[in-house]
Amino acid sequence: MKTRAVRMYGTRDLRLEEFELPEIREDEILVKVMSDSICMSTYKLAEQGKKHKRAPQNIDTNPVIIGHEFAGVIVEVGEKWKDQFKPGMKFAQQPALNYKGSLASPGYSYEFFGGACTYCIIPHEVMELGCLMPYEGDSFFEASLGEPMSCIIGGYHGNYHTNKRNHDLSVGTKPDGDIIILGGCGPMGLGAVSYGIQIENRPKRIVVTDIDDAKIERAREVIPEGKAAENGVELLYVNTAKMEDPVEGLRAITGGKGYDDVFVYIPNRKVAEMGDQLLAFDGCMNFFAGPTDNQFKGEINLYNVHYTSAHIMGTTGGNNDDLIEANDLAAKGKIEPAVMVTHVGGIDSIADATLNLPKIPGGKKLTYTQFDMPLTAIEDFGKLGESDPLFQKLDEVCKKNRGLWSAEAEQILFEHFGVEQ
Template sequence: MKTKAVRLYGVNDLRLEEFELPELRDDEILARVVTDSVCMSTHKLAMQGTSHKRVRHDLAKEPVMVGHEFCGVIEKVGKKWQGRFKEGSKFAIQPALNYQGTLWAPGYSYQYIGGDATYVIIPPEVMEMNCLLDYQGDNFFMGSLAEPVSCIVGAFHAQYHTSPGSYVHEMGIKEGGSLALLAGVGPMGLGAIDYALHNPRKPRYIVVTDIDEARLSRAQELLSPAEAQRLGITLHYVNTRDLPDPVDHLVSLNGGKKFDDVFVFAPVRALVEMADRLLGHDGCLNFFAGPTDPAFSAQLNFYDVHYESHHLVGTSGGNTEDMIESLEMMSRGLLNPVFMITHVGGLNAVPDTVIHLDKIPGGKKLIYTHKKLDLVAITDFAERGKTDPFYAELARICAKHGNLWSREAEEYLLQHAPDI
């Protein structure tokens, strides 16, 4: 079977190609991809090429399919898996396989599986590691968002605290404690606010910072302090750009106390050092942002590590349990990460989007892999619609749903957008 896919051959060498997939083996599964959400991690993969930790081979000789936040339909099941998986069922994938101690992952390490493709062959290790997950949603885009949400879930689970006189680590954010999310109104920051508000282990107080007033305003509309208050949580959004002493101001908002948990969503040295200064006794700093510079570093106060029991954690992706939790909370309506999506495009838009992702404003860029579409911001649909009836209708549909993407918008796109 032929597939069309975007493959990486070297640093920023992304090519949209059509080629034959190999014959399906008994221990493999053939799948049709419908959506992929472009991740900043794929941008970093393109920047680093063969030197990336998840790349297995020389990319010039064995290029890899990119994209790891994808959702689709199982087309054909090899004999080994026929009692476990059904043709025609929807799926999502946890790309962090943790297979035999390797960093192998779809979207980074394989020639024939990645999210930016029309059809893929799922290798046996995905099933062996229970990373091919059943998806029951009535749309595809939420299945693509399950992976980034699982990264947030995993980060919250990785936090830990201790009790006086005990060496037992209590995992998770401090229940009833205070939480600071720095540079926290990007797509992953918004997801973290949503999870902090709606997961069973809730903080008492949340402060979210950024230096972009427009993004802060959008966050307040989507995840309002009033909604947080209804849930028993005090939520503040703060623009720290012009504050003479951001740490003093944020601490004053928390009743003069420093924070139990602090997350950093941008790889900026000054931000990491601010997070360190915000930590209270037994505070846990989560460096969530993945830097592209392998030498990235910042100063930490080791006096406070010793006397104030400060600790530091970092996670790169979630695990299968985190992904299952994400899918379950989404299916129950407890999480609604659709606000992460700000742009929509087709497979043809992937190479340019991946290479320039750090310069494209907004949140998640959602790709429909069987379609040929420019990458367009949802907020630009109406302008495009002045000359293109397709975008005029998408603008009308999105306006019905609070200018957010929706099942109705997806169904319209799948029916009316040109095929790749």
């Protein structure tokens, strides 16, 4: 059958094309992709082309389908998997495969497997690893955002703390501790706040920093301090650009103790070094943001590593358990992946949005692959709605939901464009 897909041929060479998919083999599954959110990692892939560690060297002749944060419906199941999967089932998928040591991953490495398409073929290794998961949620976009949420959850689970009695490690963020998310008013940071205010070993305080008042105000709108307080967590948004001495000012919030868990959400040397200076005794700093420069460095206080049990580490991606947790929490309404989304578009918007991702303000760019639609900011729905009934409907739905995208808004798009689910 034919598919429409955004494929990468080389550095900054993305093309939306229609082509024929081969017949599936007995150990493969054909799926219809419904939603695909755009990740900064895909921008980094497009910038590096063949130099990217996950990209094959023959992409100029065998281009790969981009996109790895996707969800949809199973269309056809190969004989090997017919007892486990059925046509019509909704699916979510974990792209971090690590199959037999290979770095191959959907959206980076496969000719017929990726998210920026109408249909694709899921290869056998995905099912063998348990990375194709039945999904029961009301919306497809929350399953797409399950992947970035799983990365966030993996970060929380990856932090650790020690004690002076033995060599046992306490995995996860410190209960009743102080968390700071540096550069945390972007989409991933807001996902981290949404998760952090409801976790079982929840902290007593989460401080979120940024240097942009507009981003801070949006963060405050979608995750108000009062919402965190309902769960017993003090939530503070801080503009460090307005502080005479950010390190001193941020430490003062904790009474001078420092932070038990520090998350660095932007790949900025000064911010990373500040994170190191903010650590409490036995504090753990997670350098979460992935830099494009493989020589990215910063000065770390190794005296504190030795004498005050400071831990410096990093996490990337999530595992199957993290994705299952993300989808379960979203389905129960305990986390809101929608806080990450600021723009919505169709498949025709993916290539341009990916290539210009750092230049487009706001958070996550969510796309639906079964129709064409310009990438549109949710905050622009009202103005567009003055002359377009579709955007008028979308604006009304989003405004009653704190400006957030929702399953109801998604359904409006599907009905408008006649998309069968």
